[in-house]
Amino acid sequence: MTTELPGTSRPGGRTERTRVAVLRATLDLLAEVGFTELTVEAVAERSGVHKTTVYRRWESREGLVAAALRFGTAEPWSPADTGSLVADLRQLALDVVRALTLPEQRELPTAAVLAAFHSERAAEALREFYQDRHARAAVIVERAVARGEVPADTDPDEVTRTVCGPVFYRLFVSREPVSEETAGVAAEAGAAAARAGVLGRRLPGSGDGGDSRLE
Numbered sequence: 487m488t489t490e491l492p493g494t495s496r497p498g499g500r501t502e503r504t505r506v507a508v509l510r511a512t513l514d515l516l517a518e519v520g521f522t523e524l525t526v527e528a529v530a531e532r533s534g535v536h537k538t539t540v541y542r543r544w545e546s547r548e549g550l551v552a553a554a555l556r557f558g559t560a561e562p563w564s565p566a567d568t569g570s571l572v573a574d575l576r577q578l579a580l581d582v583v584r585a586l587t588l589p590e591q592r593e594l595p596t597a598a599v600l601a602a603f604h605s606e607r608a609a610e611a612l613r614e615f616y617q618d619r620h621a622r623a624a625v626i627v628e629r630a631v632a633r634g635e636v637p638a639d640t641d642p643d644e645v646t647r648t649v650c651g652p653v654f655y656r657l658f659v660s661r662e663p664v665s666e667e668t669a670g671v672a673a674e675a676g677a678a679a680a681r682a683g684v685l686g687r688r689l690p691g692s693g694d695g696g697d698s699r700l701e
Contacts, residue, residue, distance in 0.1 A: 507533040508540055512554035517594040521551060521601035521608065548607045555598055555611035559618040564625075571630040572677040575649050578623060579669035582653050587664060599658060620646050627680070639686040648685060649676035 511533035515524050524547055530537035544550045566577035586595050602609035624642035631638050652672045656662040679685050 504533075504535055504539065505543075508535050508544070508550070509554045509557040512550045513557070513594060516551060516554065516597045516601065520597050521547070521604050524551070526550065548605045551601050551605060552607040552611040555601075555608060555615055558615050563619070563622060565623050567625075567629065571626070571633075571635045571680065572673055574626045574629070575645070575676050576670055576673035578626065578646070579649050579653060579672045580666060582650050583664050583666070583669050586653065586657055596658075630680070636680040637683045637686060640680050640683075641685055641687040644685040645676050645680050648679055649673055 508529060511529050512524070515528055515532060519528075526540050526544075526547060527537055529550055530540045533540075540550070544553055563581075565581075566574055568574050568577065586592055598608070598612055598615075602612045620643050623646045627636065627640050627642035627645050630636045631640060649672050652675075653664050653668060656664050656668065676685075
């Protein structure tokens with residue numbers, strides 16, 4: 487993890503209430519107007535915190551958005567435990583589909599991805615957010631290894647990418663609709679690849695010149 491940005495520490499009492507109010511206001515406005523139209527003044531007005539305080543603690547729009555995206559890692563989430571790899575992965579893919587398509591919440595993930603194209607600080611925070619989600623999802627593969635469903639060297643991050651990648655591609659690249667069927671197909675593909683051993687951990691810096699999986 488990188489050095490903590492201004493405004494991301496978690497003191498208690500009034501300071502904590504101020505922090506939460508400002509970061510929630512930032513997320514709300516990011517979803518409503520996007521990164522390019524978001525201002526420190528608007529966040530101050532929405533949160534009820536004086537703009538001088540906001541500037542002092544978060545410095546800029548970039549600092550606000552980066553801190554707000556990191557704030558999302560505090561949200562409770564853990565993957566389903568169904569007893570089977572493919573069912574766990576299907577639920578994971580469904581969680582992603584719903585997060586990105588439900589009317590009441592779809593604007594924020596889209597705005598966060600777009601913000602990452604405008605600000606390296608936002609991009610870094612978004613990477614950290616997904617690293618957190620990958621770490622939480624790793625238990626899916628750990629359970630599958632324990633059940634003997636996949637090889638012991640299966641890389642949990644690669645499984646997550648294989649399952650979630652098609653959903654993100656459809657939404658952000660080809661602009662195609664996604665559905666529960668999309669989630670199901672992605673889960674089946676990820677599970678099949680994991681079972682076949684093609685998603686094993688690779689040696690750092692390895693290329694395509696032969697099998698470089700960890701023994």
